[in-house]
Amino acid sequence: xxxPIPNRIHARGVPRPGRWVGAVVVVVIAAMxxxxxxxxxxxxxxxxxxxxxxxxxxxxxxxxxxxxVGSMALAVVMAVVLAIMRRSDNPVxxxxxxxxxxxxxxxxxxxxxxFWGLIxxxxxxxxxxxxxxxxxxxxxxxxxxxxxxxxxLGLAFNEAAYLAEIVRAGLTSVDPGQAEAAKALGMKDxxxxxxxVLPQAMRVIVPPTGNETISMLKTTSLVTAVPFTLDLFYxxxxxxxxxxxxxxxxxxxxxxxxxxxxxxxxxxxYLEKYYGRGFGTESSARxxxxxxxxxxxxxxxxxxxxxxxxxxFIEVTP
Amino acid sequence: MTADTRPTAxxxxxxMVELTGIHKEFxxxxxxxxxxxxxxxxxxxxxxxxxxGPSGSGKSTLLRCINELEDITAGSVVVDGERxxxxxxDKGVLHxxxxxxxxxxxxxxxxxxQRFHLFPHLTAAENVMEAPLRVRGxxxxxxxxxxEELLHRVGLSDRAGHYPAQLSGGQQQRVAIARALAMDPExxxxxxxxxxxxxxxxxxxxxxxxxxxxxxxxxxxxxxxIGFAREVADDVVFMDQGVVVEQGPPSAVLDAPRERRTxxxxxxxx
Numbered sequence: 001x002x003x004p005i006p007n008r009i010h011a012r013g014v015p016r017p018g019r020w021v022g023a024v025v026v027v028v029i030a031a032m033x034x035x036x037x038x039x040x041x042x043x044x045x046x047x048x049x050x051x052x053x054x055x056x057x058x059x060x061x062x063x064x065x066x067x068x069v070g071s072m073a074l075a076v077v078m079a080v081v082l083a084i085m086r087r088s089d090n091p092v093x094x095x096x097x098x099x100x101x102x103x104x105x106x107x108x109x110x111x112x113x114x115f116w117g118l119i120x121x122x123x124x125x126x127x128x129x130x131x132x133x134x135x136x137x138x139x140x141x142x143x144x145x146x147x148x149x150x151x152x153l154g155l156a157f158n159e160a161a162y163l164a165e166i167v168r169a170g171l172t173s174v175d176p177g178q179a180e181a182a183k184a185l186g187m188k189d190x191x192x193x194x195x196x197v198l199p200q201a202m203r204v205i206v207p208p209t210g211n212e213t214i215s216m217l218k219t220t221s222l223v224t225a226v227p228f229t230l231d232l233f234y235x236x237x238x239x240x241x242x243x244x245x246x247x248x249x250x251x252x253x254x255x256x257x258x259x260x261x262x263x264x265x266x267x268x269x270y271l272e273k274y275y276g277r278g279f280g281t282e283s284s285a286r287x288x289x290x291x292x293x294x295x296x297x298x299x300x301x302x303x304x305x306x307x308x309x310x311x312x313f314i315e316v317t318p
Numbered sequence: 319m320t321a322d323t324r325p326t327a328x329x330x331x332x333x334m335v336e337l338t339g340i341h342k343e344f345x346x347x348x349x350x351x352x353x354x355x356x357x358x359x360x361x362x363x364x365x366x367x368x369x370x371g372p373s374g375s376g377k378s379t380l381l382r383c384i385n386e387l388e389d390i391t392a393g394s395v396v397v398d399g400e401r402x403x404x405x406x407x408d409k410g411v412l413h414x415x416x417x418x419x420x421x422x423x424x425x426x427x428x429x430x431x432q433r434f435h436l437f438p439h440l441t442a443a444e445n446v447m448e449a450p451l452r453v454r455g456x457x458x459x460x461x462x463x464x465x466e467e468l469l470h471r472v473g474l475s476d477r478a479g480h481y482p483a484q485l486s487g488g489q490q491q492r493v494a495i496a497r498a499l500a501m502d503p504e505x506x507x508x509x510x511x512x513x514x515x516x517x518x519x520x521x522x523x524x525x526x527x528x529x530x531x532x533x534x535x536x537x538x539x540x541x542x543x544i545g546f547a548r549e550v551a552d553d554v555v556f557m558d559q560g561v562v563v564e565q566g567p568p569s570a571v572l573d574a575p576r577e578r579r580t581x582x583x584x585x586x587x588x
Contacts, residue, residue: 181435181494184385185449185501186425188418195452199439304483305438 047248051239052255060235061256067148067220067231071155072213078156079163084193086168097164104161109154110225116154117226119145151220151228159216166208170201175307200302203275210268214261221253232256275303334505334536335361335384339393342379342560353379355560357393361505361553366537368547368568371557372583377540380557381507384538385427386420397427398504425453428498432510434490436482442469442493443478446500454501461500468496472526488519492526499530506530508539542587548572556580 037043051057085097104112115122120142129135145153174197182192221233228234233253240249342354353376361367369377382388384395386403395402402423405413415423436445446465450456456464469475472492482490491511498506508527512520524546531537531550541547547554547568554571556564556579564577575581 175435177431177433177435178437180387181429181431181437182449183421184387184424184427184429184431185497186421186423186453187449188421191452195448196437302438305436305481307438 042247043251044245044248047243047245048251048255051236051249052252054239056235056239057232057252057256060230060232061260063230064217064220064232065260067152067155067223067228068213068217070152071159071220072209072216074152074156075159075163076209078160079167080198082160082164083167083171086164087171101161101164104158109158109219110222112158113151113154113222113225116145116150117147119150147226147228148230151223151226151231154226155216155219155223159212159219163209163212166212167201167205170203170205171197173204174200178307200307203302206275207268207272210264210271214264214268217260217264218257332362333360333396334363334365334398335359335538336396337380337384337393338396340380340383340390340395341392342376342383342388343391353560354383354390357557357560357562359555359562359565361536361538363504363536364534365552366531366539366550367553367555368551369538369540369555369557370542370544370547370571370583371563375557376560377557378509381429381509381538381540384505384507385424385429387429397423425501426504428501428503428506430491430494430498430506430508430511432513434482434487434494434514436490436494436497438482441479441481442474442485442496445482445493446497449497450500464500465496468499469493471499471529472496473522486519487515488522491515491523495523495526495530505536505538508537508541510540510542512541512543544572544584544587556583558583 038045082097082100085093086101088094088097120140123141125138126141126144127135127138129137171193178196178200179192182196187195220231223231224234224237229238236249236253237246240246243249337357337359340354340357340359341352344351344353355376357376357380359367359380369380371377379388383390384397384402386395389403394404400423403415403420405415407413436442437448440448443462443465446468447458447461450461450464451458466475466478469478472495474489474492474496477485477489477493482493485493495511511527512523515523520543524543527537527539527546528550539546539551551568553565554568555562556571556575556577558579564571564575564580570576571580572584575584
C-alpha cells in the first residue's frame, strides 16, 4: 500500500517527565488514602456492606429521587413564570418577582423547611373565599400539607428563586432581533415568548438546570428540618443511631449520593451535547451527515445560528 | 389605452402610507438623540419608494416607525387609512392602542431585515408557516401549501427542509421575504436587505424584490443599491440628518439632483 503523502513526518514527541512524576505522586497518595480507608476499623466495612442494599435504604433512595424530581419539576414551572414576570412591562409583576427571588434566595433553605414543617401550627386552617369576607371552602392544614408535601414545596419554592435567574439569563441571551422579526409578523407577546424566544433560550437554560438538579439531590438531605423522615439521609442516620454506628451509615449515604450524582452527570452531559453548548465540530459534522430533520440537528442549527449568547455568570449554585 | 395599475395622481384614496411631521427622539433629557426631525412622506398604493442616505441619516428608523417597531415622538403614521399605534377620539383626545391591536395592525405590513432574523430553530418552510399558523389561524395543510408556493416563488423549493444555518445569506434573505409575504401584506418594508450579503449573493435577492415590485406590491426600500433604485423605484427619497432632503422620480433625484448634499452622497456611492 503506497502512502499518497510522500515523506510523512515521523518525529519523536516532546519529553514530558513532569507527567510521570505527577502520576507517581497521585498513585502513591491514592494508595495511602485507600489503605487508610480499608484498614481503619471505625469505618466498619462489614456494616457498610450489610446495609448498603438494605430495603429501608433502597426505599429511602426512592423517596429522595421523588423529592428531587418533583421539586425540580415544580420549580422549573414556577421559575419560568417568575422570569417572565421579571421581564414584564407591568411594574407590579416585576416587583412581586423581585421580592420573591429576594426573599427565597435571602433566607437559608433549612430555615424555610422548618417553617414549612410548622405551617400547620402557624395556620391550622386554610380556606378559600373572599379576602376578609365569607369562606367558600376550608380544610385542616395538616391533612393537606403532610410532611412530604411540606418538604417538596419547601425545596421547590427555594429552588424556583435560583432557577428564575437562570431562565431570565436564558431569555436575555436570545438576540432581540428574533422577537422583533416575530413582532413585525404581527405575533402577540405571549406567542413570541412561547414559540420563538423560549425554544432558543433552552440552549442556555438547560445546562445549569442540570447542575441545579444535582445540587437538589443533596439538598434533599435537609428535609429532616420539616421533619420528613423517609429520605436517604434521614433513613441512614436513623439506622446508624439505632446500631450506634453512625460512620458506616454515613458512608452508605455518601456512596448512594455519589452513584445517583454520577448517573445524573451522564444525563447532563447528554443534555449539554443535545442543546449544543459546545458548538464544536460535532454538531457541524452531524449536520453534514444527517442533513435536515430531527431534534439534534435542530438544536445544532440554533447553536450555529448564533442568535443566543453565552453568559459566563449563569452557573448559579446555591 | 393600456391598463396601468400604478396610480399616477396621488389622490388621498390611493395612498398606502402617509407620514406627517414625524419626529423621533431616543432617550430623554440631555442624553436624548433627535434622529428624525420632521419627516413628511406619502407612498401611493402599488408604488416602490427607495430611501437613500448616509448612515445615521435616520432612514432605517423611519422605516421602523412605520410598523411601530419604534414609537414616534411626534407626528402621525397612517397606513391604508388607519392611524398606527394611536386613536383620536371624538373629543380630540389621543389614546395609545392596546399591544394586541398594534399587533393586528402590523399584520398588513411585511418587513425584511438587514440581518434576516430567521427563526433558527425552524426549517425554511416552518419559518414561512409560523405566522400564518399562529397569527392568521390557517390549518397546517393550508399553511404548508402556501409555504411551498412562496418558497417556489423565491426559487427555494428544494430548500424547504433546511434550517437557516444550512442556507447561504442570499437564500436566508429570500426565505425571510417569503416569510413576510406569508402574512399576505399590503405593504412591504425592506431595511437594507442586501447590506449583510456577500457581493455575489446580492443579485438573487434583488431579483426577487424586482419580481415583487412587478406584481404591484407597495414597497418601501432602504438600500444603497443605486442600480435597483434606478430600475425599480417610482420615487427616490434622499434623507440626511433626520430630514428628507430631496424627493422625486429616479431620473430627477439620481441623474439631476438639485441639492448639494444629494450630489455629494451620490458621488461617494457611485
